[in-house]
Amino acid sequence: MGNQRNQFFKVSLLVISLFALGACSSTSETEEEPSSGSESGASSSNSGSASSNAGSSSGQLTQEEIRAQNALRQTVFYFDFDVAEFKPADRETLTYHARDLAANPSKRLRLEGHADERGTREYNLALGERRANGILNYFIVNGAARSQIEVVSYGEERPQQSGQGEQAYSRNRRVEVVTQ
Amino acid sequence: MKLRTFFLLSGIISCFALQSHAELSIQITQGIDNPIPVAVVPFTNESGGPFSQDVAQIVTNDLEQVGEFIALSRSNMLSMPSEEQEVFYRDWRLLAQDYLLIGKINQQPGSQLVQVQYEFFDINREMKLAGEVLTGSVTQLRDIGHTISNVVFEQVTGIPGAFTSQILYIVSEGAGPATTLFRLEKADYDGARPQILLESAEPIMSPSWSPNGQDVAYVSFETDLPRIYIQNIATGQRRQITNYPNINSSPVWSPDGSKLAMVLSKDGSPDIYVQDLNSNELMRVTDHPAIDTEPSWTPDGRHLVFMSDRTGQPQIYQIELGANSYNVERLTYDCFQCAKARFLPDGVNLVHVRRETRQSPTYQISILNIETLRVITLTDTALDESPSLAPNGSMIMYATKFNGRGVLDAVSIDGRVKFRLPSSQGDVREPSWSPFLN
Numbered sequence: 001m002g003n004q005r006n007q008f009f010k011v012s013l014l015v016i017s018l019f020a021l022g023a024c025s026s027t028s029e030t031e032e033e034p035s036s037g038s039e040s041g042a043s044s045s046n047s048g049s050a051s052s053n054a055g056s057s058s059g060q061l062t063q064e065e066i067r068a069q070n071a072l073r074q075t076v077f078y079f080d081f082d083v084a085e086f087k088p089a090d091r092e093t094l095t096y097h098a099r100d101l102a103a104n105p106s107k108r109l110r111l112e113g114h115a116d117e118r119g120t121r122e123y124n125l126a127l128g129e130r131r132a133n134g135i136l137n138y139f140i141v142n143g144a145a146r147s148q149i150e151v152v153s154y155g156e157e158r159p160q161q162s163g164q165g166e167q168a169y170s171r172n173r174r175v176e177v178v179t180q
Numbered sequence: 181m182k183l184r185t186f187f188l189l190s191g192i193i194s195c196f197a198l199q200s201h202a203e204l205s206i207q208i209t210q211g212i213d214n215p216i217p218v219a220v221v222p223f224t225n226e227s228g229g230p231f232s233q234d235v236a237q238i239v240t241n242d243l244e245q246v247g248e249f250i251a252l253s254r255s256n257m258l259s260m261p262s263e264e265q266e267v268f269y270r271d272w273r274l275l276a277q278d279y280l281l282i283g284k285i286n287q288q289p290g291s292q293l294v295q296v297q298y299e300f301f302d303i304n305r306e307m308k309l310a311g312e313v314l315t316g317s318v319t320q321l322r323d324i325g326h327t328i329s330n331v332v333f334e335q336v337t338g339i340p341g342a343f344t345s346q347i348l349y350i351v352s353e354g355a356g357p358a359t360t361l362f363r364l365e366k367a368d369y370d371g372a373r374p375q376i377l378l379e380s381a382e383p384i385m386s387p388s389w390s391p392n393g394q395d396v397a398y399v400s401f402e403t404d405l406p407r408i409y410i411q412n413i414a415t416g417q418r419r420q421i422t423n424y425p426n427i428n429s430s431p432v433w434s435p436d437g438s439k440l441a442m443v444l445s446k447d448g449s450p451d452i453y454v455q456d457l458n459s460n461e462l463m464r465v466t467d468h469p470a471i472d473t474e475p476s477w478t479p480d481g482r483h484l485v486f487m488s489d490r491t492g493q494p495q496i497y498q499i500e501l502g503a504n505s506y507n508v509e510r511l512t513y514d515c516f517q518c519a520k521a522r523f524l525p526d527g528v529n530l531v532h533v534r535r536e537t538r539q540s541p542t543y544q545i546s547i548l549n550i551e552t553l554r555v556i557t558l559t560d561t562a563l564d565e566s567p568s569l570a571p572n573g574s575m576i577m578y579a580t581k582f583n584g585r586g587v588l589d590a591v592s593i594d595g596r597v598k599f600r601l602p603s604s605q606g607d608v609r610e611p612s613w614s615p616f617l618n
Binding site (some may be wrong): 023041117118119120121122123125126127129130152153154155158162163164 | 430443445471474516519608
C-alpha cells in the first residue's frame with residue numbers, strides 16, 4: 001500500500017488503540033485516560049491486573065505501555081531474500097500486535113504480503129502469501145482469532161520502492177499490517 | 181488473382197476500446213549474419229490517397245523485424261515497378277536482391293474502400309511467387325500490409341507469418357505506489373495501435389488469450405482480492421470466474437478452450453486446479469503443502485506442466501489430468517530455479533525461465549529439450565520473464581528491464597534474432613501472444 005495509506009493506517013491504528021484504551025480503562029476506572037495504551041494493559045500481563053495498572057493515577061505511561069504503543073506503530077515487516085519467515089528481531093513487535101488482536105476481538109486486520117521483483121510473477125504472488133501466512137499463524141498462536149485477519153498477497157505488483165538492486169528489493173520484501 | 185475482403189471491424193472495436201496514448205515502437209536489437217535480401221518497392225497510388233499508411237514500409241518493417249530479411253534502401257532502387265510487365269529481373273539481380281515485392285493502391289472517389297494489388301517475385305528463378313488484390317477500408321491499410329508480410333514470409337521460409345497476430349500485456353504507470361494505475365492493453369504484434377481493455381487502480385495480472393482469440397482471462401485485484409475474470413475482447417463484456425478464498429491466479433485456457441487451468445490456495449497452499457467453463461465444475465490437480473503454480477497445458481491437452489518449490493526451489497513438473505496428485509513427473513534438475521514453463525507445439529521443447537545458479541541472480545528465457553536434455557538459453561538480460569510464443573512458433577515474446585523500466589522483447593526460438601518494443605512510459609510486462617486471428 002502507498003505511503004499515504006500507510007500514514008493513514010498508522011494514524012487510525014493509534015486512534016483505534018486510544019479509543020480501545022478508553023473502553024478498557026473505563027471498566028476499571030471512571031475517568032477517561034486518553035494517553036494510556038489499552039492493548040498494553042491487556043498485553044503486559046494477563047488482562048485484569050494490567051488494566052488497573054494502566055490506569056495508575058498520574059496518567060504517565062509505564063515502560064511496558066510505551067513499548068506496546070511503539071510496537072503497534074510498526075506496521076511493515078521486512079523479509080530476507082527467498083525467506084518466508086519473519087525476522088527474529090520482529091518477534092516481540094509482532095507479539096504485541098497479536099495480543100492487541102486478542103484483547104480487541106472486534107478489531108480486523110489485513111496482512112498484505114509482498115515480494116521483490118526477482119523470480120517469476122506468479123511464484124512471487126505465492127511467496128507473498130506464504131510470508132503473510134507466517135505472520136497470520138504467529139498471531140493465531142498468540143491469541144488472535146482467524147476471523148480477525150484477512151490475508152492477501154500482491155506478489156511483486158506493488159513495490160514500495162521501484163528500481164533494481166538490494167536497496168529497493170529489501171524494501172519490497174515485506175508484509176504490511178493494515179487495520180481495517 | 182485472388183480477392184480477399186477485410187471485415188470492417190475497426191469501427192466496432194473503437195466503440196469500446198480507448199486508444200492508448202503511448203504507442204510502442206519497435207527496435208531491432210540483434211539480427212542474423214546473412215539475412216535474405218528483399219526489395220520492397222513503394223506501392224503506387226493509382227487513384228485516391230494520399231494515405232496515412234505506407235504499405236510498403238509496413239511490410240519492410242515486418243520483414244526486417246523478424247531478422248531473416250534485409251530490405252533494399254529505396255534510394256538504391258534502379259526502377260520502381262508497380263506491376264509485373266514493368267519488372268526487369270536483371271536490374272534486381274544487379275542489386276543482389278533475392279526477392280522483389282511490388283504493388284499499387286486504388287481508391288474509388290468518395291469511397292472508404294481501397295484495393296491493394298501486390299505481386300511477389302523470385303529474382304533468381306525469374307518467376308512470380310504470389311499476387312492478389314486485397315480489399316478493405318482505408319483504415320485497414322496496416323492490416324493489409326501485415327497480410328502481405330504473411331504471404332512473403334511464408335513464400336520464403338515455408339512457415340506461416342504471424343504479422344497479423346496481436347499481443348496482450350500489462351502496463352503499470354504512476355508516480356508512487358498510491359497513484360499507480362494498471363492497464364490491460366492489446367496491440368498489434370509490433371506494439372502498434374495499442375488499445376486499453378481494462379484500467380484499474382488495483383493490480384491486473386496474467387493475461388491469457390483464449391484459443392479462438394475472442395476472449396482474455398486475467399487476474400484482477402479490483403475487489404482488493406485476486407480473482408479471475410474472462411473478458412470478450414471485441415465487446416468488452418466481462419464476467420468473474422472465481423471467488424475462492426485466498427489466491428486465485430494464473431488462468432490458462434485448455435487447447436480446446438473448454439477449461440481453465442488455474443491456481444487456488446483456498447485449501448492452504450497454492451495448488452493447480454482445472455475449472456470447466458461450461459459446468460463450472462472444479463477439479464483439483466495437485467495437492468502439496470509447497471507452492472504449485474504457473475500451470476500450462478501440453479499441446480495434446482492431456483497433461484499440465486507446472487512449477488513447484490516442493491524440493492525447496494522452483495522446478496518444473498508435469499502431471500497427467502486425472503492422475504493421482506502424487507503422480508508427478510519432475511522435468512528439470514540442472515538449474516537452481518526453473519519456472520513458468522510451457523511446451524512448444526512439438527511437445528518436446530520446453531520454454532521456461534531459468535536461474536542457473538544460486539550465485540548468479542539472473543533470470544533468462546531458455547528452452548530445454550526433455551529428450552536430449554539439451555538447454556539453449558535465448559536471452560542475456562538479467563530479469564527476463566513471462567515468455568509467450570508466437571502463433572507460428574517462430575518467436576518468443578517476453579518481459580525484461582531496460583533502463584530500469586519494464587519493456588517487451590522478442591527472440592527467435594533459435595536465439596539468433598531479437599527485437600524490442602520500447603514503450604514511451606510506464607512499466608510494460610506479461611506479454612501474451614495471440615493465436616492466429618481471422
